Amino acid sequence: MTDLILEVIREGGYLGIFLLMVIENVFPPIPSEVIMGFGGVLVARGDMALVPLLVFGTLGTVVGNLFWYWLGRRWSEAQLRAFIDRFGRWLTFEWDEFTRARDFFRRHGDWIVFVLRFSPVLRTIISLPAGLAGMGFWRFCLFTFLGSLIWNVLLILGGAALSGLIETYEDVASLAIIVSLALGVVWYIWRVVTWEPAERHGGGED
Secondary structure, three states, X not given: OHHHHHHHHHHHHHHHHHHHHHHHHHOOOOOHHHHHHHHHHHHHHOOOOHHHHHXXXXXXXXXXXXXXXXXXXXXOHHHHHHXXXXXXXXXXXXXXXXXXXXXXXXXXXXXXXXXXXXXXXXXXXXXXXXXXXXXXXXXXXXXXXXXXXXXHHHHHHHXXXXXXXXXXXXXXHHHHHHHHHHHHHHHHHHHHHHXXXXXXXXXXXX
16 A cells, blocks of 8 residues: 555656645645655655655645635635635535634734644635735745745655655555545545534624
């Protein structure tokens, strides 16, 4: 299982890493921890180089987040709410999560875009209120790039450090990956099935 995933990522190359990171930040099929972590394993094996992996992965993160930033710049809060009420089920993205991110941004300002790149929950959602508040384009790109760069370095180094264990305990690693992916699928299905538009579960506060 691990060899199959590594082969898929290796064959996709740096452009594949870029596209996976773009998609991961728009719609969460595979978390960045898996993508960049396995990239780190390939770095340790000599199949990829650290710098281009880091650059392409981080640029993919920025581009993916620009989608949400663009929505925030283009739409009003009422339009964003209508969008989340309509598509939140499939994005596993709820209105109260947006309002939490919005309040974070209002309290802490632009720097929270950098800080929340280390949060598994709010790191993508924060792009919406950043765009809604009219945060400067280049400033948004810079803070997103720097925060994502640091996070991706940690993921790559972590993957590289674990590469020896993955090779030594191939069966255990494969089982852990299968279980993790299965839990991810179950979690996604649970979110889709139990998700309700904000007005149905009392999320009427702005």
